[in-house]
Amino acid sequence: MSVSSSLKTDSDLHDLQFFADGRMRHLLSLRSFSAQQLTDILDRADNFIDAAGNATGRSNKLAGVTVANLFFEASTRTRISFELAARRVGAEVVNLDLQTSSRNKGETVMDTVHTLQAMDVGIFVVRDSETGTQTTIARNVNAGVSVLNAGESIVSHPTQGLLDLLTIRRHKGTFDQLTVAIVGDVAHSRVARSAAEGLSTLGVRELRLVSPPSLVPQHEFVPSAKIMTDVDQGIAGADVVMALRIQKERFENEDGIPDETAYFREYGITSDRLKNAAPGAIVMHPGPLNRGVEISSTVADGPSSVITDQVANGVAIRMAILEAVVS
Amino acid sequence: MSVSSSLKTDSDLHDLQFFADGRMRHLLSLRSFSAQQLTDILDRADNFIDAAGNATGRSNKLAGVTVANLFFEASTRTRISFELAARRVGAEVVNLDLQTSSRNKGETVMDTVHTLQAMDVGIFVVRDSETGTQTTIARNVNAGVSVLNAGESIVSHPTQGLLDLLTIRRHKGTFDQLTVAIVGDVAHSRVARSAAEGLSTLGVRELRLVSPPSLVPQHEFVPSAKIMTDVDQGIAGADVVMALRIQKERFENEDGIPDETAYFREYGITSDRLKNAAPGAIVMHPGPLNRGVEISSTVADGPSSVITDQVANGVAIRMAILEAVVS
Amino acid sequence: MSVSSSLKTDSDLHDLQFFADGRMRHLLSLRSFSAQQLTDILDRADNFIDAAGNATGRSNKLAGVTVANLFFEASTRTRISFELAARRVGAEVVNLDLQTSSRNKGETVMDTVHTLQAMDVGIFVVRDSETGTQTTIARNVNAGVSVLNAGESIVSHPTQGLLDLLTIRRHKGTFDQLTVAIVGDVAHSRVARSAAEGLSTLGVRELRLVSPPSLVPQHEFVPSAKIMTDVDQGIAGADVVMALRIQKERFENEDGIPDETAYFREYGITSDRLKNAAPGAIVMHPGPLNRGVEISSTVADGPSSVITDQVANGVAIRMAILEAVVS
Missing domain, CATH: 3.40.50.1370 (Aspartate/ornithine carbamoyltransferase)
Structure with missing residues (x-):
């Protein structure tokens, strides 16, 4: 098993994760984040935590957006955390347990992704015990579609x-x-x-x-x-x-x-x-x-x-x- | 298998199920309910049934509340009844099939409950072929969190x-x-x-x-x-x-x-x-x-x-x- | 395996699929559709596709309606397509994987359907590798309940x-x-x-x-x-x-x-x-x-x-x- 990402440099990774104007496109690794970019995310998340420290925040910012959880590696805890997070910002969620479904029929990962993309899935949350799946998907999705890494081999979470x-x-x-x-x-x-x-x-x-x-x-x-x-x-x-x-x-x-x-x-x-x-x-x-x-x-x-x-x-x-x- | 609850008296059970002001907190057993408390629930439920006897009622009273179905004992029918009920009063629902998920990783039931509670799950619907799981959870959740018994051994439903x-x-x-x-x-x-x-x-x-x-x-x-x-x-x-x-x-x-x-x-x-x-x-x-x-x-x-x-x-x-x- | 439907004539099929006033009730087969009826559906679907060809349409026409996906034959792709479609017109969706649930307990298909119907499920999406299940269900549901064929043996899709x-x-x-x-x-x-x-x-x-x-x-x-x-x-x-x-x-x-x-x-x-x-x-x-x-x-x-x-x-x-x- 390779433990190095398919991205050679932090600069390549940065260009894949962020648009030229600084907005985030994909979340694959914290490696290319600046201190300011990390802080921006922490500040944004703080808004969803109440005074008692509970995750009681809700928004409707992702109304009309569909999130697909593609878990090639099982995890109830992480899947539910992403599922609740997505619904609490107003998104629709579909869960795909990919150990038992499309791989049975021999479809490639990118065929599955293209199919879901055609169904107007806008965000893919991907977990895999292998390295590089998230990066491969991120490189190949349409403009406007995002990939979030929910656990990648021993490389990144x-x-x-x-x-x-x-x-x-x-x-x-x-x-x-x-x-x-x-x-x-x-x-x-x-x-x-x-x-x-x-x-x-x-x-x-x-x-x-x-x-x-x-x-x-x-x-x-x-x-x-x-x-x-x-x-x-x-x-x-x-x-x-x-x-x-x-x-x-x-x-x-x-x-x-x-x-x-x-x-x-x-x-x-x-x-x-x-x-x-x-x-x-x-x-x-x-x-x-x-x-x-x-x-x-x-x-x-x-x-x-x-x-x-x-x-x-x-x-x-x-x-x-x-x-x-x-x- | 013990068929007695871990609660020795109806009074203990009543205090766990109801707040001092009479509002319901948990639903573990009908044993401690008064006739008036039973009638109140039946009256409330009647409002969700239409003249033809169909369950067409809807409300939004649980908007923002997350319900977790924790089924240690499988039941499609009861799970779907609770799932539809929860959504039809406006709640979010997550289903956990606990035979195949967290118990695989050796996590205790209370660790699972604490984790979901930290994700702002407010109501646990629990089914188990063993006795006492619901009571144990009810005794240990945070104030403001409720446990509903969806089937407990041969003791209570x-x-x-x-x-x-x-x-x-x-x-x-x-x-x-x-x-x-x-x-x-x-x-x-x-x-x-x-x-x-x-x-x-x-x-x-x-x-x-x-x-x-x-x-x-x-x-x-x-x-x-x-x-x-x-x-x-x-x-x-x-x-x-x-x-x-x-x-x-x-x-x-x-x-x-x-x-x-x-x-x-x-x-x-x-x-x-x-x-x-x-x-x-x-x-x-x-x-x-x-x-x-x-x-x-x-x-x-x-x-x-x-x-x-x-x-x-x-x-x-x-x-x-x-x-x-x-x- | 029989490859003929249990409906002898196109006229029988038409009467099952359409009300006397021409509105659709069930979708079992395209066999009895007129060119106008096909065109009406295509026109209606066109409204959900944007100029770029993406399925970005949303409506709220099925608010309050519950759709049950009854998949006796597994299909992640078709199930997700129906699930997203139903949610995007405002419906609630429940998924039943019927290979592993109620058939285990020996319940008949019609008992499952009657149970879900009593839970106010209004639309059944049914996939089966056998012939005739959809027609049987359509013949036996209540007035106001619809059956949609999501794949039937080698006969119809x-x-x-x-x-x-x-x-x-x-x-x-x-x-x-x-x-x-x-x-x-x-x-x-x-x-x-x-x-x-x-x-x-x-x-x-x-x-x-x-x-x-x-x-x-x-x-x-x-x-x-x-x-x-x-x-x-x-x-x-x-x-x-x-x-x-x-x-x-x-x-x-x-x-x-x-x-x-x-x-x-x-x-x-x-x-x-x-x-x-x-x-x-x-x-x-x-x-x-x-x-x-x-x-x-x-x-x-x-x-x-x-x-x-x-x-x-x-x-x-x-x-x-x-x-x-x-x-």
């Missing part, structure tokens, strides 16, 4: 990255004084990668990527990040601790992680470990949780946890992105 | 009970002079139990629970009910005959029912048997029908049958409940 | 036929000077049959049904059509070339088609073959495409192809039909 940025900003205000520790299977995490790209652009004081030695990313996706393998050192003084979900298939294979118990003992985020974080540190997790593996229940349900805020902010971010691409 | 009450009232006017016979697998029927609880509270003259000896309920869920095992005696003089659906798995096992043919011969509701009912008796069935097992096609499709009325009334009851919990 | 007519009319203006060649597995194609019925009624100059000898239709569904087995002769001078999708199960069996490569060599629509068509000929295909089997990618993606127009017109035709049956 930009709406997750944005919701992480929003959650940090809502709790910490600014980024420049923050130490952020991303802990877990960094090597295989599109969540880590998109968050790291965004945090690097917004300029945190220190970004730490903390993982077992076997799960250190081979590709230096954010050169300024500090690569660490000791979780206690990684958490020490951190203002933000982001635990990553670890896939079961990492255990008992060449990655050198014997089992869940050993992982929790060596890398799990626990109350004890959190004592070394900065005062008022927040703990994040993209969900779904493996309780007792990458995080203890005490921490997940405790006062430092902002995990449900992340979910609420995710809806707001997706509403903001949907509005941005039709502006 | 309150919207079915309410639609049965509404159907009887629309056909018979009042309850106090009625003899009602519930016939079939009473021991394993949440439908029988919820209907019996409601009918008991509203005060029918005689409530008969008629079943094969092996399917007499062990738990006396309505002490005033008459337990009978002879179907002809059970039907004699009854104003309402409610046939229960029997599950295939009851046959050829310890329940002593050899097969469908024998069951139909001994307990099936037929035209011949109905001759002993009161003049103008109505016949009910919760559906889906096993024709020629618990009921003959002649009866199911005949003039005494009010089975399609039950379906129409079911949509109206669910609309009424949805409106009640946001009032 | 009237909305596909109508979208083909609309596509031809939008590209060619009138029908009477046209030579139309339908090429492929004519014997098993409901698409061919509905298109041929419509084209015959509208009076094309010449209608050619071109297929391998083993796939010549046994039933003369359009007596005026010219049966041909040489594809080059079939295409010669044609203004419209409609390729049919061939099912994989036709290969390596008694139908005498050894494999896909042989089929493509002998019957595939290629650029070379198209040179013999009339100048400005258009190429159609109902989708999904088997590229390199019934059509080459060069043709499918080339300037003669109107395949995506067919998809857009399909949404418009379904919107038109939905409006017609509630008028």
Whole structure:
């Protein structure tokens, strides 16, 4: 599996994601976003969150627009977040579970896209465990049609990255004084990668990527990040601790992680470990949780946890992105 | 499998289902409802039924509210009834088939609920073949969030009970002079139990629970009910005959029912048997029908049958409940 | 499998499809349509297509109406086309995948229909690989309830036929000077049959049904059509070339088609073959495409192809039909 995008440079990517006048066309990766572009999206999303932190915003800006969720890789949680976001800005939504439908009949991905486009689908939300599908679709759709990346292999998950940025900003205000520790299977995490790209652009004081030695990313996706393998050192003084979900298939294979118990003992985020974080540190997790593996229940349900805020902010971010691409 | 709820007393249950000012918060069981509370719901539902008996009512009272159907136990019919009811009072609906989605990833039920709640889901419609899931969720959701029971083990199916009450009232006017016979697998029927609880509270003259000896309920869920095992005696003089659906798995096992043919011969509701009912008796069935097992096609499709009325009334009851919990 | 409808005469069919005053009630087959009735639908559909040929029309004529998609035979593409069409004229839609739901519980088709009808479903969109289901439902629903055929065995696919007519009319203006060649597995194609019925009624100059000898239709569904087995002769001078999708199960069996490569060599629509068509000929295909089997990618993606127009017109035709049956 290739982990590099089919786009060679950030400039190519920028030109695909943004029109010449600066408006967003597609959302494929946070890699080419400027700090101002990130901030604009966060500001827009903030409008959909109420004083209590709930995603109660509604608009009708996408009335008449049809959004198709093309999920080549299943995810109830992300699909529902996008579905609710789309409906809450007034769009119609159709869900395609593409593992079981058109691929059965041998149709190509682009034939499916062209068909939906002819049905006046204006926005494609695409999730795939392979790399490059979103970019291929974005390069080939009609003018006026947008593609939003809802998870791409281990490469990119930009709406997750944005919701992480929003959650940090809502709790910490600014980024420049923050130490952020991303802990877990960094090597295989599109969540880590998109968050790291965004945090690097917004300029945190220190970004730490903390993982077992076997799960250190081979590709230096954010050169300024500090690569660490000791979780206690990684958490020490951190203002933000982001635990990553670890896939079961990492255990008992060449990655050198014997089992869940050993992982929790060596890398799990626990109350004890959190004592070394900065005062008022927040703990994040993209969900779904493996309780007792990458995080203890005490921490997940405790006062430092902002995990449900992340979910609420995710809806707001997706509403903001949907509005941005039709502006 | 435990058949008792996790709530010890009717008073506990009442406090969970109703606010102090009498407004409904959750719908878990009809057990704690007063006659006035039942009547209020029936009156509210009546408004959604037109003169011809059709469920043509529409409202916009749940505009901006999101309803999540959490079906741990599959049911197309009940899911669609709730889905249409919710949309017809203006709500957004998301369906989660929880047999195949989040449980695959090992997430707990409450993690799923907390996630949806963070996405601003305001009402959870929950169906489960196990006991207590609805109560657990109701105890743990945020203020302002409601849980509606769409079928719980063999314990409770309150919207079915309410639609049965509404159907009887629309056909018979009042309850106090009625003899009602519930016939079939009473021991394993949440439908029988919820209907019996409601009918008991509203005060029918005689409530008969008629079943094969092996399917007499062990738990006396309505002490005033008459337990009978002879179907002809059970039907004699009854104003309402409610046939229960029997599950295939009851046959050829310890329940002593050899097969469908024998069951139909001994307990099936037929035209011949109905001759002993009161003049103008109505016949009910919760559906889906096993024709020629618990009921003959002649009866199911005949003039005494009010089975399609039950379906129409079911949509109206669910609309009424949805409106009640946001009032 | 019977290939004849349960309706003996066109007059019976007409009386089932149309009220005495000429308004449409059900859409089961194009067989009984007059040229004026076809033209009325095409005119109505044209209103939903914009100047650029896109299906951007919206209306609110079915506000308050519920449409149920009853798909006994799966089809993501047709289901989504009907679903979007229904929502874009203001209806509510529920999708029932009937392979996995109510048939599991042994409910009859008519019990399912009666249940949904009691839930105030006003329009049933029905697809089935068997013959006669749509007609049976149409004969048994309440007054005011309509049935739309979304694909019936190898007999009928009237909305596909109508979208083909609309596509031809939008590209060619009138029908009477046209030579139309339908090429492929004519014997098993409901698409061919509905298109041929419509084209015959509208009076094309010449209608050619071109297929391998083993796939010549046994039933003369359009007596005026010219049966041909040489594809080059079939295409010669044609203004419209409609390729049919061939099912994989036709290969390596008694139908005498050894494999896909042989089929493509002998019957595939290629650029070379198209040179013999009339100048400005258009190429159609109902989708999904088997590229390199019934059509080459060069043709499918080339300037003669109107395949995506067919998809857009399909949404418009379904919107038109939905409006017609509630008028």
